[in-house]
Amino acid sequence: MGKIKDILSPFTAWGNVVKEPVTIKKPIGREAAPRYRGFHKNDIDTCIGCGTCEVICENEAIDLVPVDGIETKDGDSGLRPMIDYGRCCWCALCVDVCTTGSLTLSNEYTWVSEDPDEFRFIPGVDKKSWDDNEKGWKKPEPNYEFYGKKRVEMPELHAEDRDKSFIEFVTGYSKQQAEEEADRCVECGICTATCPAHMGIPEYIKAIRNDDLEEGLRILYETNPLPEICGRICTHKCEDVCSVGHNGDPISIRWLKRYIADQNPSEKYKEILNAENIENNGKKVAIIGSGPSGLSAAYYLALTGYECTIFEKLPEAGGMMRYGIPEYRLPYDQIDKDINYILSLGVDIKYNVNIGTDITLDKLKKDYDAVFAGTGLHLGRSTRIPGSDHENVYFATDLLREISLGNEIHVSEKIVVIGGGNVAMDITRSLARLQNNKFGKVNVTATSLESEDIMPADREEVVEAREEKAIIDPGWGPTSIEIENGKIKGLHVQKCLSVFDESGRFNPKFDESNTKFFEADMIVESIGQGMDVEYISEEIREQIEFDQRGRIQVNDYFQTGAKWLFIGGDIIQGPDVIHGIANGHKAAIGIDKFINQNG
Amino acid sequence: MNNLFNWEPDRSKYPTVKDNGELDVDLSSHKFTKLWVGPNHPGITGNMAVEITISGDEIVQAKTHVGYLHRGFEKLIERRLFIQGFPTCIRMCVAEPDYNEYILSKSIEDLSGIEIPEMAEWLRTLALEMARLQSLLRTVPGQGGTFSLGLGVQWGMYLRDLISDRFEELTGARIYHMYILPGGVRGLLPDGFKARMEENLKLIDQFVINIKKLMFDNVIFKKRAIGVGVIKKEWVDQFGIVGPNARAVGISRDIRKDYPYLKYQELDFEPPIAKNGDIFARSTVRYQELIQTVDLIRQIMAKMPEKGDIKSPTPNVLHWKIAKGETYIRSESSRGEYGMYYVTDGSDKPRRINLRGPSYNHAMSLLEHMLINANISDVHAIMVSLQTCPPEIER
Numbered sequence: 001m002g003k004i005k006d007i008l009s010p011f012t013a014w015g016n017v018v019k020e021p022v023t024i025k026k027p028i029g030r031e032a033a034p035r036y037r038g039f040h041k042n043d044i045d046t047c048i049g050c051g052t053c054e055v056i057c058e059n060e061a062i063d064l065v066p067v068d069g070i071e072t073k074d075g076d077s078g079l080r081p082m083i084d085y086g087r088c089c090w091c092a093l094c095v096d097v098c099t100t101g102s103l104t105l106s107n108e109y110t111w112v113s114e115d116p117d118e119f120r121f122i123p124g125v126d127k128k129s130w131d132d133n134e135k136g137w138k139k140p141e142p143n144y145e146f147y148g149k150k151r152v153e154m155p156e157l158h159a160e161d162r163d164k165s166f167i168e169f170v171t172g173y174s175k176q177q178a179e180e181e182a183d184r185c186v187e188c189g190i191c192t193a194t195c196p197a198h199m200g201i202p203e204y205i206k207a208i209r210n211d212d213l214e215e216g217l218r219i220l221y222e223t224n225p226l227p228e229i230c231g232r233i234c235t236h237k238c239e240d241v242c243s244v245g246h247n248g249d250p251i252s253i254r255w256l257k258r259y260i261a262d263q264n265p266s267e268k269y270k271e272i273l274n275a276e277n278i279e280n281n282g283k284k285v286a287i288i289g290s291g292p293s294g295l296s297a298a299y300y301l302a303l304t305g306y307e308c309t310i311f312e313k314l315p316e317a318g319g320m321m322r323y324g325i326p327e328y329r330l331p332y333d334q335i336d337k338d339i340n341y342i343l344s345l346g347v348d349i350k351y352n353v354n355i356g357t358d359i360t361l362d363k364l365k366k367d368y369d370a371v372f373a374g375t376g377l378h379l380g381r382s383t384r385i386p387g388s389d390h391e392n393v394y395f396a397t398d399l400l401r402e403i404s405l406g407n408e409i410h411v412s413e414k415i416v417v418i419g420g421g422n423v424a425m426d427i428t429r430s431l432a433r434l435q436n437n438k439f440g441k442v443n444v445t446a447t448s449l450e451s452e453d454i455m456p457a458d459r460e461e462v463v464e465a466r467e468e469k470a471i472i473d474p475g476w477g478p479t480s481i482e483i484e485n486g487k488i489k490g491l492h493v494q495k496c497l498s499v500f501d502e503s504g505r506f507n508p509k510f511d512e513s514n515t516k517f518f519e520a521d522m523i524v525e526s527i528g529q530g531m532d533v534e535y536i537s538e539e540i541r542e543q544i545e546f547d548q549r550g551r552i553q554v555n556d557y558f559q560t561g562a563k564w565l566f567i568g569g570d571i572i573q574g575p576d577v578i579h580g581i582a583n584g585h586k587a588a589i590g591i592d593k594f595i596n597q598n599g
Numbered sequence: 600m601n602n603l604f605n606w607e608p609d610r611s612k613y614p615t616v617k618d619n620g621e622l623d624v625d626l627s628s629h630k631f632t633k634l635w636v637g638p639n640h641p642g643i644t645g646n647m648a649v650e651i652t653i654s655g656d657e658i659v660q661a662k663t664h665v666g667y668l669h670r671g672f673e674k675l676i677e678r679r680l681f682i683q684g685f686p687t688c689i690r691m692c693v694a695e696p697d698y699n700e701y702i703l704s705k706s707i708e709d710l711s712g713i714e715i716p717e718m719a720e721w722l723r724t725l726a727l728e729m730a731r732l733q734s735l736l737r738t739v740p741g742q743g744g745t746f747s748l749g750l751g752v753q754w755g756m757y758l759r760d761l762i763s764d765r766f767e768e769l770t771g772a773r774i775y776h777m778y779i780l781p782g783g784v785r786g787l788l789p790d791g792f793k794a795r796m797e798e799n800l801k802l803i804d805q806f807v808i809n810i811k812k813l814m815f816d817n818v819i820f821k822k823r824a825i826g827v828g829v830i831k832k833e834w835v836d837q838f839g840i841v842g843p844n845a846r847a848v849g850i851s852r853d854i855r856k857d858y859p860y861l862k863y864q865e866l867d868f869e870p871p872i873a874k875n876g877d878i879f880a881r882s883t884v885r886y887q888e889l890i891q892t893v894d895l896i897r898q899i900m901a902k903m904p905e906k907g908d909i910k911s912p913t914p915n916v917l918h919w920k921i922a923k924g925e926t927y928i929r930s931e932s933s934r935g936e937y938g939m940y941y942v943t944d945g946s947d948k949p950r951r952i953n954l955r956g957p958s959y960n961h962a963m964s965l966l967e968h969m970l971i972n973a974n975i976s977d978v979h980a981i982m983v984s985l986q987t988c989p990p991e992i993e994r
Contacts, residue, residue, distance in 0.1 A: 006818035013750055013813050022757055033768035035786060037777075055917055058683035091686035091777050096785075097916070137771050140786045143908045146682070147915035183915045209918065 028110060036107035037090045037137040040083050042124035044070065046102035049077035050188035050243040053094035053103055056146075061087035062094060067125050074194045075241030085119040092137045097146045099186060099243040106133035148184040149248030152177045154255055159467035164436045166327040170232070170255075175211075178259040182208040184244055185251050191238035196573070196582040197223045201238055201253055208256055214272045216260035221273050224581050225299035225342055226292060228334040229321055231258025235422075235458070235576045261337075269341045278345065281305035283595050286368040288355050288535070291319025292577045293374030293569030295342055296584025297591070302345040304592055309368070310349040311359065315405075317349055319376050320570070321577060323401040324423065326430045332404075356535030365564055370591045372558075373536075374569030374580060377529035383418060387481025388525065392488050396427040396526035403430055411438055412522040416491045418478050419526030420448025425461040427524055432470045442469040445518050449496045449508055451475040473518075477510050481523055490519040531571045540565065557590025558583055566591055614659055624652055624659055631659060636978050638667045644741075645989035647962065649982070653975055661970035663963050665993045672994040673952050680947055681707050681781060682916040689775050691954055691994045694737070697730040698932040699954075700779035705860075705928045706941035706952075707781040710921050711914070718907025719783035724862040725899045726769070726778055727930065728892055733762045734933040735889040736803070738986055742882045743814040745980040746823050751813050758806055761799045768792060783910030793900050800893050807890055815886065824879035828969055828981035831876065838968075839960045842935020843884045844985055848876035854931035866898050878984040885986075888933070920947045927955075934958065934986045956991030963992060 024030065032038060044067070054062045064079035072078030081094070081103065095103050103123070108130035113119065121128065155171045156162075162169040173181065187202040195201065200219045207216035220227040234254050242250030270276050283306050287294045290312040298308040316322055318335045343349065355361060355375075364371050380395025382388050392410065396419065402409045411434045417424050428446040435442050446465070448455055452474050455462060462472055476493035483489065495514035501507040533552070536544070543562040545553035551572075554560055558568040568583030570576075614622040614631070624631050637648035646667035652660040672691045676684040688703045689696035701723060708715060715723075736759040740751030763773040768789045770778035778785050814820050832848050834840060845852040853870040855863040871887030873880035913919065921943040929938035935957035944950040962985060969981055 003818060006816050006821060009812045009816035010814075013809070033764075033771070033789070035769075035771045035789065036767060037771040052917065056680075056682065058679050058686055089686050089775070090772070091775075092771065093682065093686070140909065143912075144783070144785070144910045145912065147917065148912065183918070186915070186917055206918075 032107040032109050032135075034107060034135045035137055036105075036109065036135070037092045038106045038109045038133075039111065039128065039130050040088075040094075040123040041104050041106050041131060041133070041136070042081060042122075043102040043104075044080055044124040046100045047080055047124070048075060048100055048102075048190060048243055048246070049079035049081075050099050050186065050190055051077070051079070051081075052097045052099055052186045052188060052243070053081050055187070056093045056097045057088075058091070058093070059087040059089055061085075061089075065122065067122060072193070074237070075190060077188075077190060077193065080122050080125060082120060082122045085121075095137055096139050096144070097186075098139070099188070100246040101139060105137035106130035107136035108133055147186060147244065148180070149244070151184070151249035151252050152181040154252065159464075159469075162328065163442070163468040164433060166430075166433060168232075168331045169328055172262055173252075173255055173259045178208050178256060179211070181252050182206075182256055186244060188243045190241050190243050191251075191253060194241045195238045196579045197585065198582070199223045199238075199257075204260060205251070205253070205256055208260065213260050213263045214268075217264045217269070217272050218274075220257060220260060223585065224578075225296055226321075226338045226577065226581060227257055227261035228338045229292070229330060230577060230581070231255070231261050232334065233321070233325055233330050234578050237578070266337050266341060270344065275303065275345060278303060279305050280307060280346075283307065284309070284368045285591055285595075286311065286364040286371045288361075288364075288371065288373040289313075289319055289375040289569070290317035290339070290349055291374050291376050291569055292321060292580030293376075293584040293587070294319070294372065295339060296581040297372045297374070297566075297568070297588045298347045298584075299342045299345065300585050300588035301591060302342070302347050304588075306591075306595075308347045310347060311353045311355055311364075312349055312351050313354050314401075315351050317351075319374075320378070320575075323404045324397060324426070326400065326403065326426050328429070328433070329426070354535075361535055361537060361540060361565075369595045370564050370566065372566045372568065372584070372587050372591060373533075374567070374571070374584065375531065375533065375535075376570045376580075377531050377575055379530040379532050380525060381528045381530055383478050383525055383527060385478050385480050387483050387488070388523075390481060390483055390488055390523075392521065393481065393523045393525065396423050396524050397529055399427055399524060400430065409434070410522065411435060412520075413439055413443055414490075414520045415444040415522045415524065416518045416520040417444065417446040417524045417526055418448070418491070419446065419524075419528075420450045420455040420457055420474055421526065421528075422457050422461055423529075424448065424526035425457045425465050427526055428470045428472075429461075429465050429468055431524070432465070432468050445471040445473055445520070447472075447476045447478070447491075447493060447518065448474045449477050449499050451496070454499065476516060477508055479515070482517075488521050488523060490517050491523055492517055529570075529575070533571070555590075556586070557593065558587040559590050559594065563594060566594075614654065622659065626652075630654055634975070638664070644983060644987055647987070647989040647992070649966070649970070649978060651970065651975070651978065656975045658970045658973050658975065658978070661967045663966055665963075665989060668990055669993045672990075673954065676703075676952055677949050680916065681919050681921065681949065684949070684952075685780050686775070686777055689777060690990065692932070692937075692956065692988045692991045693774065694988055695730045695734050695932055695934075696774070696776050697726045697779060698930050698937045700777065701727060701930055702928045702937060702939040702954075703941075703952075704779050704781045705930075706926050706939050707921065709926045709928060710924045710941065710943050711919075713782060713911050713913060715783045715911050716908035718787070718904055719909050719911075720861050721899065721903035722784045722787070722909065723779050724866075725896065725903065726766075726776070726784070727861070728895050728899060729762060729766060729769075730776075731933045732803070732889070732892045732896065733759050733766070735885055735892060736762065736806075738933065738983075739882065739885050739889050740810055740814065742824070742878065742885075742980070742983055743810075743817075743820060745983045746820060748814060748817070748820065751810050754806055754809065758799070758803055761802065765792070765796055765799065768795075780910075781916075782913040783908070785909070787906065787909060796896065796900065800896065803889075803893050807886075807893075810886070815883070821879065823977070823980065824877065824882060824984075825875070826877050826879075827977055828878045828881075828973065828984055829876050830965070830969065834965065834968070838965045840935075840965060841957050841960070842931070842933070842986075843881055843888065844935065844957075844961060846870055846872045847880040847884045849874045852935075854929050854936050858929060860930060862899070862902075865902060866895055868895055868898075878980055881984045885933075918947055920945060921949075929955075932957070934961075934988060937991075954991060954994045956988065956994070958985075958987045958989065959992050961985040962987035962989070 157169040204219040239250040495511040569580040573579040648664040688699040740755035744752040770776035925942040938955040940953040942951040
């Protein structure tokens with residue numbers, strides 16, 4: 001019986017004859033799922049050409065190539081990914097790792113072309129039929145990351161623990177914290193291109209990951225002989241362009257640099273940096289000013305065997321790094337660590353020597369083979385508003401210098417600082433500390449032309465100043481200082497509507513009806529600094545080129561028209577430490593060329 | 600008349616056994632013929648070949664040949680970053696990419712001490728069961744196909760395509776899903792996924808009834824499958840037979856039960872077993888598994904949470920280094936134990952990986968054994984009944 005069933009049963013399949021077929025009539029044109037991994041798209045305006053897609057691609061199907069119309073600039077390599085569909089496997093790892101989120105896949109999956117070259121194309125540049133297709137694979141959500149998006153918090157003293165003291169309040173990363181932070185780096189090198197000194201940032205971050213801090217130090221010193229200093233107060237243009245910062249926090253490049261420098265003991269520097277036997281080449285270079293540019297030039301010249309002498313006007317070396325930046329941001333012993341290493345290479349410093357009065361520039365020209373001048377911007381600029389000539393109106397740079405020299409400065413109960421840059425924040429926070437010690441409370445207000453969003457100071461400076469109970473009230477232009485019976489009553493300001501005009505020039509516009517009065521008995525001006533180049537004699541000046549605004553013109557190696565004289569640092573570029581370091585390095589190369597090749 | 604149908608060749612005379620115990624297979628004697636089945640043959644799944652020596656239409660000797668699709672997957676993965684391994688590993692068994700993804704990811708997670716979120720565990724379980732379903736929809740009727748019963752294959756392929764549709768919306772691809780990666784998975788269920796899946800499962804419920812009538816209650820299928828390609832019980836341990844092939848001789852061997860992983864402990868199922876160890880028994884076991892997989896997918900969809908994290912934080916994938924260590928991770932694929940031995944040496948690439956695929960034991964040593972004395976027309980049937988996947992032999 002069973003056998004008969006087994007013979008008949010298969011025939012039940014004939015029932016399908018009367019059913020609708022399930023075949024798709026038009027298989028071509030069927031739309032893929034919304035998440036389908038189809039052909040590549042790239043938003044080239046968002047893309048920065050960081051190349052992480054190229055690195056992660058296991059088939060090496062992606063190459064970063066230059067594209068017409070896209071210029072290399074800070075934060076953009078100028079390259080864009082080109083994809084080879086002969087190699088691609090559509091795994092979409094490139095999409096998942098993309099730092100800016102510009103790379104996606106459409107859900108289109110059929111494409112016919114007779115031209116084999118078309119299968120190697122630059123998405124977003126070479127037009128394709130799927131460019132406007134909004135569907136397709138995008139980076140999955142939520143919490144789907146290929147690298148850490150959040151930066152490791154830097155341990156700091158709380159505001160109440162630091163607001164009376166000049167002790168350094170940023171305590172530095174531990175090994176674990178540094179390695180965790182270093183792990184987030186995608187090694188794109190966008191930072192290196194932007195850094196004025198072109199530091200090997202991905203390489204030294206890699207050294208941290210490998211726990212090879214000696215190698216890290218070697219990489220730092222290739223381009224920057226002041227890592228302890230830069231590791232604390234660099235303006236970190238690298239972090240502004242960090243590709244990881246596009247969809248998360250940028251890597252704490254500055255703190256990682258500090259970590260390497262902090263962890264290497266100064267006594268081992270010479271051994272680590274292989275600088276124990278430098279041959280003297282018998283040539284002499286004079287350097288005016290022991291700021292970042294002068295020290296940097298001295299370091300790289302000394303390494304090549306030059307005998308360098310630095311002439312410093314003040315009693316200690318460091319220039320603005322020592323006399324312009326408060327100790328709580330940059331402790332003096334850390335400045336000394338960097339400078340002492342440079343001095344240990346045979347660089348000589350003559351302190352308290354004022355070029356122009358103690359020794360003339362002409363004398364230096366005679367005694368030395370070349371001269372580098374990095375004398376910086378030490379002259380305060382005034383707002384020149386009515387009342388600004390009062391004795392209790394100070395320049396920030398003067399006050400900061402006096403504090404560093406250990407001299408007592410005038411501190412009153414109510415202070416207004418005019419300015420919104422880092423110097424303004426430095427003096428504001430220094431004065432807040434001094435007020436706290438003297439009066440037990442803080443009453444200092446900083447006001448700037450620029451509104452909060454375009455204040456030139458680092459964001460963290462503003463935040464930390466507020467934590468220390470200073471008042472930051474940006475967006476006001478000072479009009480006059482009210483003086484009654486010879487005493488300052490306060491500062492009148494009017495609302496600033498815009499600082500720059502349409503062509504980007506400094507041309508502030510004010511709303512005169514919207515005014516405000518800041519009570520104060522002391523006012524500090526911090527609106528920029530000027531250079532003092534009196535030491536350059538008329539005769540030499542005639543050989544140097546100046547532009548219309550009186551700025552000194554130099555060539556790529558910071559050489560002036562007077563071939564033996566090189567000028568760099570804040571006078572030429574910046575003002576900041578890292579530009580000074582870069583200038584000094586480049587000038588050292590220029591000086592070497594000048595002396596050896598008479599170039 | 601009876602003699603005509605029950606005729607058995609007289610194999611007592613040849614091949615004769617030589618003094619040293621070897622068979623005397625002398626081709627010049629004209630009693631034997633060499634025949635290659637594959638590598639390009641519709642009856643061979645994937646690219647491999649069986650070299651058989653026949654006497655009449657009976658097989659005297661058999662030898663499996665592989666090497667037709669060797670791409671060196673293990674070496675390719677050993678020369679790439681950890682994250683770059685997973686687009687390569689899936690090619691080691693195209694039919695069920697998810698098991699490759701799972702064992703590779705789990706190995707990396709195991710060695711770096713990463714726990715994945717619960718949601719990701721459920722999604723992984725779902726993906727693995729969907730892969731089993733997709734595979735069985737091809738294999739169960741495929742056994743009929745080896746006996747020229749092509750209709751069931753058509754039905755199965757249609758349903759398999761529907762599951763591919765579900766894979767497409769879940770993972771972004773139909774074949775190379777690349778869904779399970781170190782740390783988790785690459786997406787939550789899309790909106791309406793469960794309803795669409797349920798529709799497909801209902802069709803499969805009907806298919807299960809139809810295929811029984813077409814194939815299992817079919818006198819021809821029974822005639823050709825029962826008693827053919829028998830695996831003896833003692834071979835199971837000798838040859839390292841796993842999965843449905845072992846279960847078809849009455850040995851309950853299933854990684855999901857023996858070494859529970861992912862969410863299988865929370866699911867209610869008992870792996871089906873059969874006794875006879877012939878093609879019919881193996882087909883029946885797979886048929887029961889198909890029914891069970893449908894049930895498992897329903898259970899998973901009912902029990903899994905609606906939302907949750909899909910991926911645990913991992914070190915930066917571009918320079919992820921894993922300390923020195925080794926691990927062996929196993930999972931139960933539709934063919935049996937599918938494992939990976941993974942060694943790391945502290946660098947950013949694996950030191951050695953080795954895939955343990957069931958096909959290696961089944962199609963190399965076991966198949967050569969089983970084919971002796973089989974009829975030439977049963978070669979494909981026996982091979983398919985072992986559910987061979989050649990790429991995993993020569994990964």
